[in-house]
Every structure is written in structure tokens, then in C-alpha cells.
Amino acid sequence: KDGTDNLFVTLGPVSVIVGIVVAAISAGVAVKWLVGVLGRRGLAPFGWYRILLFVVLTLLIGAGIIRINPPSSENTRPPAAETSTNR
Numbered sequence: 217k218d219g220t221d222n223l224f225v226t227l228g229p230v231s232v233i234v235g236i237v238v239a240a241i242s243a244g245v246a247v248k249w250l251v252g253v254l255g256r257r258g259l260a261p262f263g264w265y266r267i268l269l270f271v272v273l274t275l276l277i278g279a280g281i282i283r284i285n286p287p288s289s290e291n292t293r294p295p296a297a298e299t300s301t302n303r
Contacts, residue, residue: 223232276282 273282277284
């Protein structure tokens with residue numbers, strides 16, 4: 217399609233399989249930890265965090281420090297075309 221190799225070609229199948237296994241194990245550990253935290257403390261800390269985040273972001277947006285509108289079209293440029301030096 218775009219001339220690039222897939223992960224198996226670039227990294228080799230062993231690296232990809234090891235990455236998948238490590239990601240699955242770390243996801244399992246993270247989920248087990250989070251379920252334990254929620255069992256002990258409930259959802260209240262998460263709710264307070266979300267409220268605090270809302271207040272902080274609202275203040276930053278109101279002060280103009282953070283903008284949420286997309287950039288104007290005159291400031292955006294299409295990505296540069298790749299040039300090949302091998303002929």
C-alpha cells in the first residue's frame with residue numbers, strides 16, 4: 217500500500233510476540249491493582265480528581281493559556297512530500 221514493511225518484517229516475529237506477551241502481563245497487573253484500589257477506596261478519589269481537573273482546565277481555558285479551537289487553515293500546511301535520493 218504505502219511501501220513500508222509491517223511489524224513482523226521490521227522487528228521480526230519474536231520481538232512482536234514478546235511485546236504482546238509483556239503488554240498482556242502488564243495490563244493484567246494494572247487491572248488487578250486498580251480493582252484492589254477501587255475495592256479499598258471506592259470511586260470517590262477518582263470523582264474528586266475529575267472535578268479538580270475540570271476546574272483547572274476551565275480556568276486555563278478561560279485565561280487563554282489553553283485553546284480548544286482548531287488552528288485556522290492559513291496556519292496549517294500539508295505535510296512535506298518525501299523525496300528519494302536513490303535513483
